[in-house]
Each structure stands twice: as structure tokens, then as C-alpha cells.
Amino acid sequence: MQDETNAADILMGDVVRLEDVLSRDSVTSVCKSFFGLFGLPVRVISHEGDLLADVHRDRPLCNYLNNFGNGERECAKTVGIVRDLEPDVQTLIHPCFTGAVYRIVALRYQGRPIGRFIVGPYVPAESQGPPASLTAVDGAIDATTAQAHFETMPRVREDIAEEISAHLRGVLELLVFSGHRAQLASTMQVASVRENYRELAEKNEALKTSFEELKQLDQLKSTFLATVSHELRSPLTSIIGYTEMLESGAAGALSDGQAEFLGTIRSKADQLLGLISSLLDLGRLEAQNLELRREAVDPHALFSDLASTIVPTANRRNVSLDIRVDDETPKVWGDQVRLSQILLNLTDNAVKFSDEGGAVIIRAKPGELDAPGASGLGAALFAASRPAVVLTVQDSGKGISEQNIPRVFDAFYQVDAGTTRVHGGAGLGLSIVKQLVDGHEGAIEVTSTVGKGTVFTVTLPAADDDA
């Protein structure tokens, strides 16, 4: 495993330790196959001196010499020296007192020593026989026995030994290369994931901060709207009150001209009051503290209430109204005042945007409302739908283009700014409708054909039969 500190070394693309990139098992397998092919013992040692693989068979000569005190000591000494030799050059050949030799080959990677391997002991094929040092090491050694064991040692010509060592070096360096490549890939993978995570975490933090700021701003806006609306309403109520008093003749008789001007003042003041009330409603709805007093509301009552309010406006604009409640339409489970507001806002819009001589059709009919979770995972566990009342308000206006439809419920949004000048309004009506429908756990949809008109469909939960 790599810790944080040597991740930097790895990013420099260096092998830190041979053990990190070479598995002991795979090195041992290669050495075993080498031993099987050539019968030569082989050991692989890292630059730090750790033995990574050791494949050999005890030789009768070595076993024999180990029976003698001096023989055993000399053997151990030679093995110790060979093990610690790190060649400056590519290959070192170290002789043993027995006449055998060890071939020590340096392993280098990207210009740095990373370890070595030792081939041997073996007897060079060119050798004429055991040297005198074999028996001289301990007086008790029997020359004939030693000679016989010497003959069983593996024999290799030095040029062949050179060639097969070069081959083994190539194989081991290739293993190091592959191991290093895999190590770099996995380290980079982890480092990249970590870096991406860090970057994302920073961005998330920044987003969170701006979200909090926006929320505060939104809160400020709502508070501001509520305060201003409230402060505006008080003087406006006085204006309307005094205007009504003047109109009623409380301050003396009025000429026709004065009465007409006062009528205009009152109608504009009413309009302003309506706008301010809408702002207050929206503020409350956005703060989600609008209380709904829900009861079973008869759609006939809603529609007759609506008709009495809207008919004068429709007549003025020469727009015909077709208001009908279908048979079997259940009662709505809602707040009567708010339901009236929904219908009034929609119908008022419909009349406003219908051309002169146009028609507005308002319907109530039975329907169904998808229950929460009715589609998707686990749908079998949810009631698919519940009874509902569908209210549609259809106009014959110029319609809304497809790209504008998603924004019609945004507060202060006007599809066509020009209509504001003609018809008045601040773009709050539909926003309030949407919030009220949501508050009733209902749904609202808009379909529109440019040039033909728009249909708003509001689906609201029906009251239970016994309600």
C-alpha cells in the first residue's frame, strides 16, 4: 500500500522499492522455471537486501563440506559475501573455494539500481577439476569423496551462462516494468479520484454558500414584500374610504364630472388594493404559513359565486361565458375562499386574454388524481389514484408558445409584457393559483395552441362521500 508521502515519488514516476512492483510469487515462478530449464540455482535480492526469491537444491558437495567445522564456516562466509555484493558493473563473477562460481547480475530500472540476482553455484565447463583450496580448507576432508561430489555440480560454459543470465535479466526487468505500470495506473486512479473529490467538495461548498445567501435574499424579499404591502394597504384603505364617502355625497353634491373622476380614483384604488392583497398572499404562501380551512365544497356553489363576480367583466369585454358542472361531480376537499380565488384568478385571466367576442368555457367534472408514489418503484404498494374534481378553464385567446409554458407560474412573469399595459396585473395571479393548488395537494396543467387559446386544468382531491 502507498501512503501519502511516497505518492509524490510515484508521481515522479519512480519505483520506490522492488517489492512494491514485483510479487514474490511471480518472481519465484520465473526462477523455478529457470531452475527447471538449466538446473542452475537462482536468488533475487532487492536493493535494500531483501530476499525475494530463492530457488535451489542442496548440493551433495555443500552438504559434505558442512560436516566439517572449517568447511561449514568457509561456506557460510562465501554465501554471505555473495549475498551482499552489489555489482557496480552489469555482472560480477565471484569464485568459491570449491572451484564453483557465483554470477551476480545487477537489475537496473530507469537509471537506478533496484536489485540483483545471483546464479550459482555452478562449475564453469572450462574448469579442469577441483582446486587445491577445496581440500585445504579442512584437514579432515577426504579428497576422493570431495572430488566425486564436485563432479555432480552443474556445469555451464561461461558464454552460455552469460546468455541465459541476460535472458533472465530481461524477463525480470520486464516484470518490473509491467508491475510499475500497474502500480502507477492504480496510484493515479486513486489520486485522480481523490483530486476529483476534493474539487467537487470545494464546488459543493461554494454552491452551498451561494444557496444559503440566495435563501436569505429570498427571505428578505418576502419580508420586504409583506412589509411594504402592509404599509401600502393602510393609506389605500383610507383613500378608498374617503372616496366612497365623497361618492355618497357625504361632503356635498357632486357634479357629473367629479363623480366620474371619483369613480376612476376608486376603481384604480381597488385595482391597487387587489394587487397588494395578492402580494401579501404570495408572501404568505411562499413562507408556507397560509392556513387552509378545508371542508367539502360543492362545485355548484363555487361556480355560482364565480359567475356573480366575473359576469360584469365578461360583459364589458363582450366575452361569452359557458359555466357548467357535469353530473356526478363530487365535492372538492378544500378551503372555499381559496378555491374561489383559484377559479377567479384563472377565469379573470381567461376573460382578459380572450379577444372581444370570444368565449370562455369553465367546467367541473369528476376525475382522478395520481396518489403520491403511484408510478415508479413499488407502485404495486400504492393506491394508484384517488377520486378528484377536475376544473377546466378554457379561453379563446392568442395562446402561449411552447417555450413560455414552463414559466407561466413564475411570480411577476408576463408572457407578453405588452398585455400588462393593456390589461394591468403584475403577473402574480397564476403564481398564486399554483401555490394554492399545491397547498391542496392538487395538480395544475396548461395546454395551449398559439392562435386558438389556452386550457388550464386543475385537479383537486374530492371530498370523501360521507364528508
Place this chain on the structure above:
Amino acid sequence: MQIDFAAKELTVKLVYYGPALSGKTSNLRAIHWLGTSNACGELMTLETQNDRTLFFDMLPITVNSGSGLKVRLKLFTVPGQVMHNATRRLVLQGTDGVAFIADSQRSEADANREAFLNLKRNLEENGIAPERIPIIIQFNKRDMDNIRTDEELEIIAQRSREPIYRAVATRGYGVMQTLRGLIRDTWAKLEEDHQLEEKFGISTIRFMNEVEATLKHHPGQRER
């Protein structure tokens, strides 16, 4: 740069940066193929199935200086695709010099600019001041149609802070000149910052002669 005084060894990191498909890996392949004797190690590529660089490519070059100093040059490429920015930033860590491989095609001018801005941003994020690090620019793909003309590059070179090189990396043209230029500028900067001549007794001119000798093409002499 890493200095190992005991081993008299210097490791210098050089990064090939640039927009996607501008020829960064092609540069390293050409160096590896033209590179010589046993100075060049194996080219290591960490790439995806579509032959696009996923993490980086790495080519080690060892220069054994006559003064006994061993200089290991590590050449890296970054992944050019926009989505690999985190990896690019990681590879850029601790770099001593940058070769920016630009695509000569006119249609790639925006991609070149974007990648260069990205290089500046990533250097800064790694705590490296872009104006304090040697950067050279290579206009690659000189064999394509619809490229900036040589005359245009002349004009660009005159007002450019960074030296401009031209190349056709897939055929090896201009690749070694770019590398030598990058090494020269990087070494000069390292000399200025670390007084290498004073510490290791090797002048910039002598070192460049040794680089020159190391990179000289000797066909058939490659070893692992």
C-alpha cells in the same frame, strides 16, 4: 527537481501539455523511437482502449555526465481530454519545464487557447508561477491542410515570450529540436535557481553537449 547529493543524481521532470489530440504522446513515441543507445528507457503508456491517454505517458532518459553527475530526465504527457483535468493537475505537480504541444490547424486555435489557459490555471493551483517556469510551444501537425502558415508562425514567434518550434511528431520532424530546446531552457532555469555548476561542477554548455551526445541517433544500439 529532486537532488540526491549522495548518489550525485538529479531528477528533472518535463511535462508535455496541450489540447486533446495535439500529438503529445506522438512526441514521446518519436523521441523513444529516435532516441538512442541505452539512454532512453522504455516508453510507458497508460492509455484507454481508444488509444487516448488516460493518465499519462512516461519516458525516462538518463544522461551520465562526465563530471560524475547522473541526470535523469523524466518526460511525461498529460491526458488532453477536458474531463481529465484532475489528472492533468496531478501530473503537473513538481514539473521543471513544460512543452506545450499546439495543433497547427486553424480549426484548433480555440482548443489551443483553452488548453494554455488551463495550463496556467493548473500551474497556479500547484503553487507554480507560470511566468517563472520554462515553457516552450511546439506547433505540431505541420503536414496537415488548413494550418497556420510558416509566415504567420514567424510573426507569432516574434511577439511570443515562449520559444516556438514546428514539428510533424508522427514522422519525428522537429521532435528532437523541441526536446533539446526544452532541456536547454529548463537547465538554464535550474542553474539560475540552484547554482548547479557551483554544486556539481557542470556548466550549461557542457551539460547540453552531453545531452546532445546522449540523444544522438545510433541505430541498433538500443538496449532495455
